[in-house]
Amino acid sequence: MTGDLVLIPRGDAHVLADSPSPAGATPFDDAVDNPAGTTDFLCGKYRVDTARAHPLLSGLPEVVHLPTADGQNPTLRTTIDLLGAEVAAQRPGHGSAVRALLDLLLVHALRAWLDADPASGWHRALTDPPTAAALSALHADPGAPWRLPDLAARVGLSRATLARRFAASTGRSPMAYLAWWRLATAAHLLRDSDLPMRAIARQVGYTSSYAFSTAFKRQYGQAPTHYRADALSG
Incomplete structure (x- = not known):
């Protein structure tokens, strides 16, 4: 749904699709018929030294899906909207703002996951x-x-x-x-x-x-x- 976030904690190979089957998947750039269309995907990545990654990260599942529809995870949704606006605007200080918002997005994503999984040890x-x-x-x-x-x-x-x-x-x-x-x-x-x-x-x-x-x-x-x-x- 619009505003949802998907976190791939260990960089596993993955497919973004509109069905459970990955059959016929193509590289993302080739699959977008109209890059100027009405749907935007925000994609970011972190470089993580697995030798010194925090134990919290190793406890995450392969895929973390965090919905933001119907008022779920409002701070996460606000951060996503801010990041999207910053990427689109390209104003002075753009690089610093995007890096800071990506850090904030990760913090809110981890908080949302911890709140949704109170049985986890790190929660x-x-x-x-x-x-x-x-x-x-x-x-x-x-x-x-x-x-x-x-x-x-x-x-x-x-x-x-x-x-x-x-x-x-x-x-x-x-x-x-x-x-x-x-x-x-x-x-x-x-x-x-x-x-x-x-x-x-x-x-x-x-x-x-x-x-x-x-x-x-x-x-x-x-x-x-x-x-x-x-x-x-x-």
Whole structure:
């Protein structure tokens, strides 16, 4: 329907059709008889490093269909309309506006999916105040010397209760999630900053470059220096 959004989280091959059968499908540009017609499709894409994609994304189905008719998902529909108007207008600042609206669209799409699937673990994680507070604390300062008792005290739960609730919704213990988040943050810094290796190690909570390099290689299959070199060459 007009205004619906379809998200393909892992870039799977797909066909857009007016029937369940993909028989006779042709490339999109060849299938549109009248490009100046009355129907518009807005298509966007993100580049996602699957090695450091957030666990929330891995929990999404192959196809997420979010309707906006009859007042469903009004903020999503508003964002789609804004994006469509921006693409059509081509006014000064167009590129920056489109990128910002695409980011906003993804946020609203994920919110809508979480609201429609309250049984999902990540919905529970983000709507359970202590678990959400623990996630926020770890995200805000991954380099802090976190221990489970410190984190539990921070969110007002016992260690056992926090560990149980956190793992039930995220699929990982708080400390396992922290270890993953630290290295994901390090991968981002290696790709998108010129910070030296020692500074990155300290920023994500490693007291020595050797310990950082060992942990990074275990998760990403290559040393941080090689990861950075590959990112720059790519």
